[in-house]
Amino acid sequence: xxxxxxxxxxxxxxxxxEVYSGHEVDTNKPVAVKLERVDAKYPQLAYExxxxxxxxxxxxxxxxxxxxxxxxxxxxxxxxxxxxxxTVREGxxxxxxxxxxxxxxxxxxxxxxxxxxxxxxxxxxxKPDNLMRDRHGEGVHLIDFGLSKFMLGKDGRYIxxxxxxxxxxxxxxxxTANHRGYEQGRRDDLxxxxxxxxxxxxxxxxxxxxxxxxxxxxSKQKYLCSGMLVQDMHKFFRKYFExxxxxxxxxxxxxxxxxxxxx
Numbered sequence: 001x002x003x004x005x006x007x008x009x010x011x012x013x014x015x016x017x018e019v020y021s022g023h024e025v026d027t028n029k030p031v032a033v034k035l036e037r038v039d040a041k042y043p044q045l046a047y048e049x050x051x052x053x054x055x056x057x058x059x060x061x062x063x064x065x066x067x068x069x070x071x072x073x074x075x076x077x078x079x080x081x082x083x084x085x086x087t088v089r090e091g092x093x094x095x096x097x098x099x100x101x102x103x104x105x106x107x108x109x110x111x112x113x114x115x116x117x118x119x120x121x122x123x124x125x126x127k128p129d130n131l132m133r134d135r136h137g138e139g140v141h142l143i144d145f146g147l148s149k150f151m152l153g154k155d156g157r158y159i160x161x162x163x164x165x166x167x168x169x170x171x172x173x174x175x176t177a178n179h180r181g182y183e184q185g186r187r188d189d190l191x192x193x194x195x196x197x198x199x200x201x202x203x204x205x206x207x208x209x210x211x212x213x214x215x216x217x218x219s220k221q222k223y224l225c226s227g228m229l230v231q232d233m234h235k236f237f238r239k240y241f242e243x244x245x246x247x248x249x250x251x252x253x254x255x256x257x258x259x260x261x262x263x
Contacts (some may be wrong), residue, residue: 005066005077007033016044016146017073021080024065030080030135031065035073044146045074051145052078055119060112060141081141082133085200089128095203099234102201103262105131106236108140109193114255116142117186120152124184125169126192128200151185161185161249171216172208173199176224177249179217187247190258194240195220198229201237236261 005022012019017036023029036045049067056063066077085105089097097105109131116123123130125147132141147168153159162183167174173195175188199205206229207219223229224245230237239261247253 005031005033016040022077031077032062032080034076034078036076038069038072038074040074043074045076048145048148049076051121051148052076054150055116055121055145058112058115058119060108060139061116062141062143079141080135081143082135082137085128085131085133085140085196088133089200089203097200099201102197103234103236105140105200106193106197106240107259107262109142110255110259112140112142113186113189113193114253117189117253120150121145121148122151122184122186123148123189123192126189126196127170127173128196131196149184158185158250159183167213171213172205174216176217176220179213179220183249185249186253187244187249187251190244190247190253191241194237194244197240198233198237201233 004025006025007020007022009021010018011021011032017034017040020033020035022031022033024031034045036043046067049064052061052064055061062079062081064076064078066075068075089095092098113123123142123145125144130142130144132143133139134141151159163181165178165181165183167178168184169178169192173192175184175191177191178184178188195205206223207216210216210219224241227238230241240258243254243258
């Protein structure tokens, strides 16, 4: 960072490393700084920086101000954002967001994912912690691209579906196909987003206390097939999961249709 940015305080920690709030020394502009040791077993930060740059200009994606190596650390400096959706949910009465708030969030997330997917990427780890409000508490941003994957082949076409994959991402929100070892695509991001939206609305998911991946999958299939997951909710949720269940791996989702369901 060569003295251009100063760290203020630690605001997060994960398997990848640490996150700090900071500011640009000359302008006092607030930033977020991700640090990862260069000897990390599974380094992700350099790849994540490349993804951010490939997504430059996409609505709801933070800007990269700097990436590189500083001493023993890989560094990524991006826009500082506001609270993540897990923190927002915890601040609501009974730990549940209103239907109106969740539907508004759904519209925003679908717009972001449509453009994100159009650049050839899938996120593969959608969860409340990776959806952030801006610092003014209005717009939403998608973050954390260490597990994202570029899905277009050299010919510009979507890659073929494959099997035998390990579960990638967060089991609580993982798609059922992800559990079953299938390559993740756009449909899987959408299914994960659906689980996130239900969680924010209700404050819980039926399988969230399960540890065994097979039991989590069985619970997801049970609640999805029976309709119990979205029982007594706004019709958007039922129609959303019904539509996502029809998608094949290479299908391009109708994001506009899903956004219309929220109104």
